[in-house]
Amino acid sequence: MIQLTHDPIDFSALTESVRSPACGAVVLFLGTVREMTNGAQTLRLAYDAYPAMAEAKIAELEAMARERWPLQEVRIVHRLGTLELGEVSVAIAVSSPHRADAFDAGRWLIDRFKAVVPIWKQEHWADGTTEWVHPGIADPPAESRESGSPLPRERGQG
Protein backbone atom coordinates (compact mmCIF):
# COMPACT_ATOMS: atom_id res chain seq x y z
CA MET A 1 0.00 0.00 0.00
CA ILE A 2 1.05 3.65 -0.41
CA GLN A 3 3.03 4.81 2.63
CA LEU A 4 4.23 8.15 1.31
CA THR A 5 2.01 10.44 -0.71
CA HIS A 6 1.88 14.01 -1.96
CA ASP A 7 -1.92 13.94 -1.90
CA PRO A 8 -4.18 14.65 1.08
CA ILE A 9 -4.46 11.58 3.31
CA ASP A 10 -7.87 9.92 3.18
CA PHE A 11 -7.98 8.99 6.87
CA SER A 12 -11.57 7.81 6.62
CA ALA A 13 -10.68 5.14 4.06
CA LEU A 14 -7.61 4.29 6.12
CA THR A 15 -9.71 3.77 9.25
CA GLU A 16 -12.33 1.83 7.32
CA SER A 17 -9.64 -0.46 5.95
CA VAL A 18 -8.48 -1.65 9.39
CA ARG A 19 -11.94 -2.50 10.75
CA SER A 20 -12.57 -6.21 11.13
CA PRO A 21 -15.05 -8.55 12.85
CA ALA A 22 -11.97 -10.09 14.48
CA CYS A 23 -11.42 -6.84 16.37
CA GLY A 24 -13.06 -4.95 19.19
CA ALA A 25 -10.86 -1.87 18.87
CA VAL A 26 -9.54 0.54 16.28
CA VAL A 27 -7.16 3.39 17.13
CA LEU A 28 -6.42 6.12 14.62
CA PHE A 29 -3.72 8.73 15.19
CA LEU A 30 -3.52 11.83 13.02
CA GLY A 31 -0.65 14.29 13.09
CA THR A 32 -1.93 17.68 11.95
CA VAL A 33 -0.22 20.97 11.10
CA ARG A 34 -0.33 23.13 14.22
CA GLU A 35 -0.26 26.89 13.93
CA MET A 36 1.64 27.81 17.11
CA THR A 37 4.92 26.31 18.37
CA ASN A 38 6.49 27.87 21.47
CA GLY A 39 4.85 31.17 20.63
CA ALA A 40 5.97 31.23 16.99
CA GLN A 41 3.33 31.22 14.25
CA THR A 42 3.52 28.78 11.36
CA LEU A 43 1.97 29.53 7.97
CA ARG A 44 2.54 26.07 6.51
CA LEU A 45 4.93 23.12 6.62
CA ALA A 46 6.93 21.38 3.91
CA TYR A 47 7.92 17.73 4.34
CA ASP A 48 10.84 16.11 2.57
CA ALA A 49 11.88 12.46 2.76
CA TYR A 50 14.44 9.90 1.71
CA PRO A 51 11.65 7.80 0.23
CA ALA A 52 13.21 4.35 -0.16
CA MET A 53 14.56 4.34 3.39
CA ALA A 54 11.40 5.89 4.83
CA GLU A 55 9.29 3.10 3.31
CA ALA A 56 11.73 0.44 4.52
CA LYS A 57 11.68 1.86 8.06
CA ILE A 58 7.90 2.10 8.11
CA ALA A 59 7.66 -1.55 7.04
CA GLU A 60 10.11 -2.46 9.82
CA LEU A 61 8.06 -0.58 12.41
CA GLU A 62 4.91 -2.41 11.33
CA ALA A 63 6.68 -5.78 11.61
CA MET A 64 8.03 -4.88 15.08
CA ALA A 65 4.60 -3.72 16.27
CA ARG A 66 3.05 -6.97 15.04
CA GLU A 67 5.61 -8.93 17.06
CA ARG A 68 4.78 -7.01 20.22
CA TRP A 69 0.99 -6.80 19.98
CA PRO A 70 -1.76 -8.98 18.45
CA LEU A 71 -2.70 -6.57 15.68
CA GLN A 72 -5.12 -7.41 12.93
CA GLU A 73 -4.41 -4.52 10.55
CA VAL A 74 -1.84 -1.73 10.50
CA ARG A 75 -1.80 1.24 8.11
CA ILE A 76 0.79 4.02 8.18
CA VAL A 77 0.78 6.91 5.71
CA HIS A 78 2.85 10.11 5.70
CA ARG A 79 2.30 13.04 3.42
CA LEU A 80 5.12 14.94 1.67
CA GLY A 81 5.25 18.38 0.09
CA THR A 82 3.54 21.52 1.32
CA LEU A 83 0.79 21.27 3.95
CA GLU A 84 -1.49 24.05 5.11
CA LEU A 85 -2.55 24.62 8.73
CA GLY A 86 -4.75 21.85 10.09
CA GLU A 87 -3.90 19.40 7.32
CA VAL A 88 -2.98 15.79 8.15
CA SER A 89 0.74 15.00 7.86
CA VAL A 90 0.66 11.44 9.18
CA ALA A 91 -2.05 8.85 9.82
CA ILE A 92 -1.60 5.60 11.72
CA ALA A 93 -4.51 3.18 12.05
CA VAL A 94 -4.39 -0.12 13.91
CA SER A 95 -6.98 -2.71 14.86
CA SER A 96 -6.78 -5.34 17.58
CA PRO A 97 -9.13 -7.66 19.44
CA HIS A 98 -8.74 -5.56 22.62
CA ARG A 99 -8.30 -1.84 23.10
CA ALA A 100 -5.21 -1.77 25.33
CA ASP A 101 -3.14 -3.33 22.54
CA ALA A 102 -4.53 -0.95 19.92
CA PHE A 103 -3.68 2.10 22.07
CA ASP A 104 -0.22 0.81 23.01
CA ALA A 105 0.67 -0.10 19.44
CA GLY A 106 -0.64 3.17 17.98
CA ARG A 107 1.35 5.21 20.42
CA TRP A 108 4.51 3.17 20.03
CA LEU A 109 4.26 3.41 16.24
CA ILE A 110 4.06 7.21 16.14
CA ASP A 111 6.79 7.58 18.78
CA ARG A 112 9.16 5.32 16.87
CA PHE A 113 8.13 6.84 13.55
CA LYS A 114 9.21 10.27 14.73
CA ALA A 115 12.54 8.86 15.93
CA VAL A 116 13.69 6.75 12.98
CA VAL A 117 11.82 7.42 9.71
CA PRO A 118 13.87 9.74 7.45
CA ILE A 119 11.35 12.51 6.90
CA TRP A 120 11.99 16.17 7.70
CA LYS A 121 9.71 19.08 8.39
CA GLN A 122 10.45 22.62 7.28
CA GLU A 123 8.64 25.39 9.12
CA HIS A 124 7.42 28.34 7.07
CA TRP A 125 7.07 30.99 9.74
CA ALA A 126 4.68 33.91 9.64
CA ASP A 127 7.67 36.31 9.51
CA GLY A 128 8.48 34.99 6.05
CA THR A 129 11.48 32.87 7.05
CA THR A 130 11.80 29.11 6.84
CA GLU A 131 13.57 26.61 9.03
CA TRP A 132 14.28 22.88 8.91
CA VAL A 133 13.34 21.14 12.14
CA HIS A 134 16.10 18.86 13.42
CA PRO A 135 15.41 17.72 16.98
CA GLY A 136 18.36 17.83 19.34
CA ILE A 137 20.43 20.27 17.30
CA ALA A 138 18.82 23.35 18.77
CA ASP A 139 15.48 24.70 19.90
CA PRO A 140 14.52 25.87 16.42
CA PRO A 141 12.08 28.72 17.09
CA ALA A 142 14.24 30.26 19.80
CA GLU A 143 17.44 29.98 17.85
CA SER A 144 15.86 31.30 14.69
CA ARG A 145 15.03 34.48 16.52
CA GLU A 146 18.54 35.11 17.83
CA SER A 147 21.20 36.91 15.90
CA GLY A 148 24.72 35.53 15.86
CA SER A 149 23.50 32.00 16.33
CA PRO A 150 26.17 29.35 15.72
CA LEU A 151 23.71 27.66 13.33
CA PRO A 152 22.55 30.56 11.14
CA ARG A 153 18.88 30.60 10.31
CA GLU A 154 17.97 28.32 7.41
CA ARG A 155 16.47 29.93 4.36
CA GLY A 156 13.67 28.11 2.62
CA GLN A 157 13.23 26.85 -0.90
CA GLY A 158 10.03 28.75 -1.45
Next chain:
Amino acid sequence: MIQLTHDPIDFSALTESVRSPACGAVVLFLGTVREMTNGAQTLRLAYDAYPAMAEAKIAELEAMARERWPLQEVRIVHRLGTLELGEVSVAIAVSSPHRADAFDAGRWLIDRFKAVVPIWKQEHWADGTTEWVHPGIADPPAESRESGSPLPRERGQG
Protein backbone atom coordinates in the same frame (compact mmCIF):
# COMPACT_ATOMS: atom_id res chain seq x y z
CA MET B 1 -24.29 17.20 19.95
CA ILE B 2 -25.78 13.71 19.70
CA GLN B 3 -24.12 11.35 22.14
CA LEU B 4 -26.46 8.36 21.77
CA THR B 5 -27.79 7.24 18.44
CA HIS B 6 -29.57 4.30 16.85
CA ASP B 7 -27.96 5.09 13.49
CA PRO B 8 -24.54 3.98 12.28
CA ILE B 9 -21.82 6.25 13.69
CA ASP B 10 -20.21 8.51 11.10
CA PHE B 11 -16.71 8.31 12.53
CA SER B 12 -15.24 10.20 9.57
CA ALA B 13 -17.36 13.26 10.28
CA LEU B 14 -16.59 12.87 13.99
CA THR B 15 -12.84 12.84 13.33
CA GLU B 16 -13.12 15.72 10.90
CA SER B 17 -14.99 17.76 13.51
CA VAL B 18 -12.16 17.62 16.07
CA ARG B 19 -9.38 18.70 13.70
CA SER B 20 -8.04 22.19 14.36
CA PRO B 21 -5.05 24.34 13.43
CA ALA B 22 -4.55 24.71 17.19
CA CYS B 23 -3.73 21.00 17.37
CA GLY B 24 -0.92 18.72 16.30
CA ALA B 25 -2.68 15.50 17.27
CA VAL B 26 -6.00 13.75 16.83
CA VAL B 27 -6.78 10.37 18.42
CA LEU B 28 -9.86 8.41 17.41
CA PHE B 29 -10.95 5.27 19.24
CA LEU B 30 -13.58 2.97 17.77
CA GLY B 31 -15.16 0.09 19.65
CA THR B 32 -16.33 -2.49 17.11
CA VAL B 33 -18.43 -5.65 17.37
CA ARG B 34 -16.02 -8.57 17.70
CA GLU B 35 -17.06 -12.02 16.56
CA MET B 36 -15.17 -14.19 19.07
CA THR B 37 -15.07 -13.79 22.88
CA ASN B 38 -13.24 -16.45 24.86
CA GLY B 39 -13.98 -18.99 22.13
CA ALA B 40 -17.70 -18.19 21.89
CA GLN B 41 -19.08 -16.87 18.60
CA THR B 42 -21.25 -13.75 18.49
CA LEU B 43 -23.80 -13.16 15.73
CA ARG B 44 -24.65 -9.62 16.76
CA LEU B 45 -24.95 -7.36 19.81
CA ALA B 46 -27.83 -5.32 21.19
CA TYR B 47 -27.13 -2.23 23.29
CA ASP B 48 -29.57 -0.76 25.78
CA ALA B 49 -29.12 2.41 27.84
CA TYR B 50 -30.58 4.61 30.52
CA PRO B 51 -30.37 7.55 28.13
CA ALA B 52 -30.67 10.59 30.42
CA MET B 53 -28.04 9.28 32.82
CA ALA B 54 -25.79 8.04 30.03
CA GLU B 55 -25.73 11.49 28.47
CA ALA B 56 -25.11 13.14 31.83
CA LYS B 57 -22.23 10.79 32.59
CA ILE B 58 -20.68 11.29 29.13
CA ALA B 59 -20.82 15.06 29.63
CA GLU B 60 -19.16 14.62 33.04
CA LEU B 61 -16.38 12.49 31.54
CA GLU B 62 -15.72 15.14 28.90
CA ALA B 63 -15.52 17.85 31.58
CA MET B 64 -13.16 15.74 33.71
CA ALA B 65 -10.92 14.99 30.71
CA ARG B 66 -10.76 18.68 29.86
CA GLU B 67 -9.61 19.42 33.41
CA ARG B 68 -6.84 16.86 33.19
CA TRP B 69 -5.56 17.48 29.66
CA PRO B 70 -5.38 20.50 27.33
CA LEU B 71 -7.94 19.23 24.83
CA GLN B 72 -9.25 21.31 21.97
CA GLU B 73 -12.22 19.18 20.94
CA VAL B 74 -13.86 16.07 22.41
CA ARG B 75 -16.57 13.97 20.74
CA ILE B 76 -18.12 10.86 22.26
CA VAL B 77 -20.88 8.90 20.56
CA HIS B 78 -22.37 5.50 21.47
CA ARG B 79 -24.75 3.53 19.32
CA LEU B 80 -27.82 1.73 20.70
CA GLY B 81 -29.96 -1.05 19.27
CA THR B 82 -28.79 -4.03 17.24
CA LEU B 83 -25.28 -4.03 15.76
CA GLU B 84 -23.86 -6.53 13.30
CA LEU B 85 -20.31 -7.93 13.40
CA GLY B 86 -17.66 -5.30 12.72
CA GLU B 87 -20.00 -2.34 13.27
CA VAL B 88 -18.93 0.59 15.43
CA SER B 89 -20.53 0.69 18.88
CA VAL B 90 -18.63 3.65 20.31
CA ALA B 91 -16.44 6.41 18.87
CA ILE B 92 -14.30 8.81 20.89
CA ALA B 93 -12.35 11.54 19.10
CA VAL B 94 -10.09 14.07 20.82
CA SER B 95 -7.69 16.71 19.60
CA SER B 96 -4.83 18.34 21.48
CA PRO B 97 -1.74 20.42 20.70
CA HIS B 98 0.51 17.43 21.52
CA ARG B 99 0.04 13.73 20.97
CA ALA B 100 0.75 12.40 24.46
CA ASP B 101 -2.27 14.28 25.82
CA ALA B 102 -4.51 13.08 23.00
CA PHE B 103 -3.53 9.44 23.58
CA ASP B 104 -3.84 9.70 27.37
CA ALA B 105 -7.21 11.42 27.21
CA GLY B 106 -8.64 9.05 24.59
CA ARG B 107 -7.64 6.04 26.60
CA TRP B 108 -8.88 7.44 29.89
CA LEU B 109 -12.21 8.37 28.31
CA ILE B 110 -12.96 4.88 26.96
CA ASP B 111 -11.78 3.22 30.20
CA ARG B 112 -14.02 5.46 32.32
CA PHE B 113 -16.86 5.21 29.82
CA LYS B 114 -16.90 1.45 30.20
CA ALA B 115 -16.92 1.77 33.97
CA VAL B 116 -19.60 4.37 34.61
CA VAL B 117 -21.91 5.08 31.64
CA PRO B 118 -25.21 3.17 32.01
CA ILE B 119 -25.22 1.24 28.75
CA TRP B 120 -25.47 -2.54 28.52
CA LYS B 121 -24.53 -5.03 25.88
CA GLN B 122 -26.48 -8.15 25.12
CA GLU B 123 -24.66 -10.94 23.30
CA HIS B 124 -26.57 -12.84 20.66
CA TRP B 125 -24.58 -16.05 20.47
CA ALA B 126 -24.27 -18.27 17.44
CA ASP B 127 -26.07 -21.05 19.34
CA GLY B 128 -29.25 -18.96 19.30
CA THR B 129 -29.15 -17.87 22.93
CA THR B 130 -28.71 -14.36 24.26
CA GLU B 131 -27.00 -13.01 27.33
CA TRP B 132 -26.64 -9.62 29.02
CA VAL B 133 -23.04 -8.78 29.78
CA HIS B 134 -22.57 -7.57 33.35
CA PRO B 135 -18.89 -7.41 34.28
CA GLY B 136 -17.99 -8.78 37.69
CA ILE B 137 -21.13 -10.85 38.13
CA ALA B 138 -19.78 -13.87 36.29
CA ASP B 139 -17.71 -14.83 33.28
CA PRO B 140 -20.66 -14.73 30.92
CA PRO B 141 -19.61 -17.09 28.11
CA ALA B 142 -18.35 -19.75 30.50
CA GLU B 143 -21.32 -19.57 32.81
CA SER B 144 -23.77 -19.54 29.95
CA ARG B 145 -22.47 -22.89 28.85
CA GLU B 146 -22.85 -24.58 32.22
CA SER B 147 -26.03 -26.21 33.39
CA GLY B 148 -27.21 -25.61 36.93
CA SER B 149 -25.59 -22.17 37.06
CA PRO B 150 -26.71 -20.04 40.02
CA LEU B 151 -27.51 -17.28 37.48
CA PRO B 152 -29.59 -19.11 34.88
CA ARG B 153 -28.82 -18.20 31.31
CA GLU B 154 -30.60 -15.06 30.15
CA ARG B 155 -33.04 -15.40 27.31
CA GLY B 156 -33.10 -12.69 24.73
CA GLN B 157 -35.81 -10.36 23.53
CA GLY B 158 -35.36 -11.30 19.90
Next chain:
Amino acid sequence: MTVTSTPQISVSVRLFAAARERAGAEVVTVQVPVNSRIADLRIVIGETVPSLKPLAAHLLFAIGTEYATDDAPLPASGEVVAFPPVSGG
Protein backbone atom coordinates in the same frame (compact mmCIF):
# COMPACT_ATOMS: atom_id res chain seq x y z
CA MET C 1 -56.02 -4.86 69.69
CA THR C 2 -53.85 -2.85 67.26
CA VAL C 3 -50.61 -4.21 65.82
CA THR C 4 -48.05 -1.42 65.68
CA SER C 5 -45.69 -1.55 62.72
CA THR C 6 -43.03 0.71 61.24
CA PRO C 7 -44.60 3.12 58.75
CA GLN C 8 -43.81 2.02 55.18
CA ILE C 9 -43.32 4.02 52.03
CA SER C 10 -43.65 2.86 48.48
CA VAL C 11 -40.61 3.04 46.19
CA SER C 12 -40.69 2.67 42.42
CA VAL C 13 -37.54 1.04 41.11
CA ARG C 14 -36.83 1.47 37.40
CA LEU C 15 -34.82 -1.48 36.05
CA PHE C 16 -32.47 -1.99 33.11
CA ALA C 17 -30.80 -4.82 31.20
CA ALA C 18 -30.70 -8.21 32.99
CA ALA C 19 -32.54 -6.76 35.99
CA ARG C 20 -35.47 -5.70 33.84
CA GLU C 21 -35.47 -8.97 31.99
CA ARG C 22 -35.41 -11.06 35.18
CA ALA C 23 -38.13 -9.00 36.83
CA GLY C 24 -40.21 -9.09 33.66
CA ALA C 25 -41.04 -5.43 34.26
CA GLU C 26 -39.53 -2.00 33.63
CA VAL C 27 -40.57 -0.80 37.07
CA VAL C 28 -41.13 -2.72 40.29
CA THR C 29 -42.72 -1.13 43.31
CA VAL C 30 -41.60 -2.23 46.75
CA GLN C 31 -42.48 -1.20 50.31
CA VAL C 32 -39.67 -0.10 52.62
CA PRO C 33 -39.67 1.39 56.13
CA VAL C 34 -39.52 5.19 56.23
CA ASN C 35 -35.99 6.57 56.57
CA SER C 36 -34.58 3.59 54.71
CA ARG C 37 -31.36 3.91 52.74
CA ILE C 38 -30.23 2.39 49.45
CA ALA C 39 -28.69 -0.52 51.38
CA ASP C 40 -32.12 -1.34 52.84
CA LEU C 41 -33.76 -1.11 49.41
CA ARG C 42 -31.16 -3.53 48.02
CA ILE C 43 -32.22 -6.15 50.58
CA VAL C 44 -35.93 -5.55 50.12
CA ILE C 45 -35.69 -5.87 46.33
CA GLY C 46 -34.07 -9.28 46.64
CA GLU C 47 -36.76 -10.44 49.06
CA THR C 48 -39.73 -8.94 47.18
CA VAL C 49 -38.71 -9.95 43.67
CA PRO C 50 -37.14 -13.42 43.99
CA SER C 51 -35.90 -13.40 40.37
CA LEU C 52 -33.70 -10.40 41.29
CA LYS C 53 -32.19 -12.04 44.37
CA PRO C 54 -29.07 -13.38 42.57
CA LEU C 55 -28.43 -9.88 41.20
CA ALA C 56 -29.26 -7.85 44.30
CA ALA C 57 -25.74 -7.72 45.76
CA HIS C 58 -24.39 -6.46 42.43
CA LEU C 59 -27.01 -3.85 41.59
CA LEU C 60 -25.97 -0.26 41.05
CA PHE C 61 -28.45 2.41 42.14
CA ALA C 62 -29.12 5.88 40.83
CA ILE C 63 -31.34 8.73 41.93
CA GLY C 64 -32.21 10.74 38.86
CA THR C 65 -29.03 10.62 36.78
CA GLU C 66 -26.57 10.31 39.68
CA TYR C 67 -25.18 7.16 41.22
CA ALA C 68 -26.37 6.61 44.80
CA THR C 69 -24.20 4.73 47.29
CA ASP C 70 -25.54 2.29 49.87
CA ASP C 71 -25.58 4.95 52.61
CA ALA C 72 -27.69 7.39 50.56
CA PRO C 73 -31.21 8.03 51.90
CA LEU C 74 -34.10 7.19 49.62
CA PRO C 75 -35.38 10.25 47.78
CA ALA C 76 -38.63 12.01 48.64
CA SER C 77 -39.78 11.32 45.08
CA GLY C 78 -39.91 7.62 45.87
CA GLU C 79 -38.24 6.93 42.52
CA VAL C 80 -34.98 5.01 42.22
CA VAL C 81 -33.11 3.43 39.33
CA ALA C 82 -31.34 0.06 39.59
CA PHE C 83 -29.20 -1.83 37.14
CA PRO C 84 -26.43 -4.44 36.99
CA PRO C 85 -22.82 -3.43 36.15
CA VAL C 86 -22.57 -1.52 32.90
CA SER C 87 -21.05 -2.98 29.74
CA GLY C 88 -21.14 -0.31 27.08
CA GLY C 89 -18.28 0.51 24.77
Next chain:
Amino acid sequence: MTVTSTPQISVSVRLFAAARERAGAEVVTVQVPVNSRIADLRIVIGETVPSLKPLAAHLLFAIGTEYATDDAPLPASGEVVAFPPVSGG
Protein backbone atom coordinates in the same frame (compact mmCIF):
# COMPACT_ATOMS: atom_id res chain seq x y z
CA MET D 1 61.51 12.88 -4.96
CA THR D 2 58.16 11.18 -4.45
CA VAL D 3 55.81 12.12 -1.62
CA THR D 4 54.14 8.98 -0.23
CA SER D 5 50.56 9.40 0.95
CA THR D 6 47.77 7.11 2.18
CA PRO D 7 45.67 5.86 -0.74
CA GLN D 8 42.38 7.73 -0.93
CA ILE D 9 38.96 6.69 -2.16
CA SER D 10 36.15 8.87 -3.33
CA VAL D 11 32.82 8.73 -1.43
CA SER D 12 29.56 10.20 -2.69
CA VAL D 13 27.40 11.49 0.16
CA ARG D 14 23.73 12.04 -0.59
CA LEU D 15 22.29 14.79 1.62
CA PHE D 16 18.80 15.68 2.86
CA ALA D 17 16.98 18.57 4.54
CA ALA D 18 19.19 21.19 6.23
CA ALA D 19 22.33 19.30 5.18
CA ARG D 20 21.40 19.51 1.52
CA GLU D 21 20.40 23.13 1.86
CA ARG D 22 23.62 24.12 3.62
CA ALA D 23 25.81 22.25 1.14
CA GLY D 24 23.82 23.68 -1.75
CA ALA D 25 23.96 20.24 -3.38
CA GLU D 26 22.12 16.93 -3.25
CA VAL D 27 25.38 15.00 -3.36
CA VAL D 28 28.84 15.97 -2.21
CA THR D 29 31.92 13.91 -3.08
CA VAL D 30 34.75 13.71 -0.59
CA GLN D 31 38.10 11.89 -0.46
CA VAL D 32 38.80 9.65 2.51
CA PRO D 33 41.66 7.22 3.25
CA VAL D 34 40.96 3.59 2.30
CA ASN D 35 39.56 1.49 5.17
CA SER D 36 37.89 4.54 6.68
CA ARG D 37 34.77 4.17 8.78
CA ILE D 38 31.66 6.33 9.11
CA ALA D 39 33.33 8.21 12.00
CA ASP D 40 36.18 9.22 9.69
CA LEU D 41 33.75 10.33 6.99
CA ARG D 42 31.91 12.47 9.54
CA ILE D 43 35.14 14.40 10.25
CA VAL D 44 36.13 14.71 6.59
CA ILE D 45 32.69 16.06 5.62
CA GLY D 46 32.96 18.85 8.17
CA GLU D 47 36.45 19.74 6.93
CA THR D 48 35.68 19.48 3.21
CA VAL D 49 32.34 21.26 3.23
CA PRO D 50 32.63 24.12 5.76
CA SER D 51 28.91 24.90 5.64
CA LEU D 52 28.26 21.40 7.03
CA LYS D 53 30.73 21.72 9.91
CA PRO D 54 28.12 22.87 12.48
CA LEU D 55 25.94 19.87 11.55
CA ALA D 56 28.66 17.23 11.25
CA ALA D 57 28.51 16.00 14.84
CA HIS D 58 24.74 15.53 14.56
CA LEU D 59 24.53 13.85 11.15
CA LEU D 60 22.94 10.44 10.85
CA PHE D 61 24.40 8.13 8.23
CA ALA D 62 22.83 5.39 6.16
CA ILE D 63 24.15 2.84 3.71
CA GLY D 64 21.38 2.03 1.29
CA THR D 65 18.24 2.11 3.45
CA GLU D 66 19.89 1.07 6.74
CA TYR D 67 21.32 3.29 9.44
CA ALA D 68 25.10 2.99 9.77
CA THR D 69 26.83 3.60 13.10
CA ASP D 70 30.15 5.37 13.48
CA ASP D 71 32.06 2.09 13.61
CA ALA D 72 30.63 0.84 10.31
CA PRO D 73 33.14 0.53 7.43
CA LEU D 74 32.43 2.57 4.32
CA PRO D 75 30.71 0.50 1.65
CA ALA D 76 32.45 -0.76 -1.48
CA SER D 77 29.88 1.14 -3.52
CA GLY D 78 31.34 4.41 -2.28
CA GLU D 79 27.82 5.72 -1.72
CA VAL D 80 26.60 6.94 1.65
CA VAL D 81 23.56 8.91 2.80
CA ALA D 82 23.74 11.63 5.46
CA PHE D 83 21.04 13.71 7.10
CA PRO D 84 20.29 15.64 10.30
CA PRO D 85 17.90 14.23 12.95
CA VAL D 86 14.50 13.32 11.50
CA SER D 87 11.35 15.34 12.21
CA GLY D 88 8.47 13.64 10.44
CA GLY D 89 5.09 13.00 12.00
